[in-house]
Amino acid sequence: MSLPTPNSQPSPSYVWDDVTDRFLADYPVHCAKRTNLIQQRVMHAHRGFEFYLCTKGSGTLFCGNRMFPLHEGTLTVIPPHVVHRPYTDRNAAFHRYVLSVDVTYMEGLDAACMSPAGVGITQLLTGPDGDGGHFYLNHAQSERAMALLATLEEALAHDDPLKPWIQLSTLSELFVLIMGLHNAPQSTERDKSAEDSLLGDVLEYLIANYRENIQIEDVTKRFPVSRSYLLRLFKEKTGDTIMRFVAEYRLNEARRLLAAGTLSVTEIASRVGFGDLSHFFGLFKKATGLTPKQYRDRVRGG
DNA sequence: TACAGCTTCCGCCAGA
């Protein structure tokens, strides 16, 4: 993504999903098949890689500044510090493997194994634009990826003396599989519908302009579809309305600035696009349970 | 895809 900071200034304050971070500190590699409803329904980021293989159902994954369709056989690589959020129908089954790998583990792999060009797996998986990747696996690739993840999940669940080796071998094969997908870029565009393309453009516009006074009318004028169609499509694909999406994005940026900088609350509200302070305070408290100043004091105090 | 009518919520303002 091209969020302003994560990759250039990794800051603990930016990574508000510190639950995952603490978990990864204790368990650098974690893999689980999940069939429950998605719990994490806010935009978040953490310091580990996340590999997201959808095995049943459908949805959408907001990742960086892009929106990827999720359905059986899609695999998404989410690099550290990239803000993401899955959206799925709350009433339909959605199965996925979620593999998390801490950066320290990846750095260990880089130290042990470097390509002839001097490029490590961390850099390869992160990709040139820092956004990771999104792939459509064919049946054989999907079956192989699922088998690897199932083996890894099983190995991690037991105290087997071979656990580190199984971990290493399954991850290695998975990474090689992913790098093969990287080298076949045409497959990433397969099945990409006009709707997904439009939605991607809309997201790009919203993220590029979130600091401005965005109005629905400006958005609908910019894209060659009707207002009602755009609102409906956005809600259907993301689960959020356009203005809620923008508000959430602004709040995330405000949290980062509150924790990281010395700007006043008023200045931060203005910088992230909240023209109205009372509205900012209201939304912030609703999202965090704290006023902006309380949030800053708490984060910086400990 | 467009429209209309209704509900929700954003942004302006005043004030603590």
Add this chain to the structure above:
DNA sequence: AGTCTGGCGGAAGCTG
């Protein structure tokens, strides 16, 4: 001056 709350009108959003 900066932070925060609450009321109100209009814009945004939802749905048939």
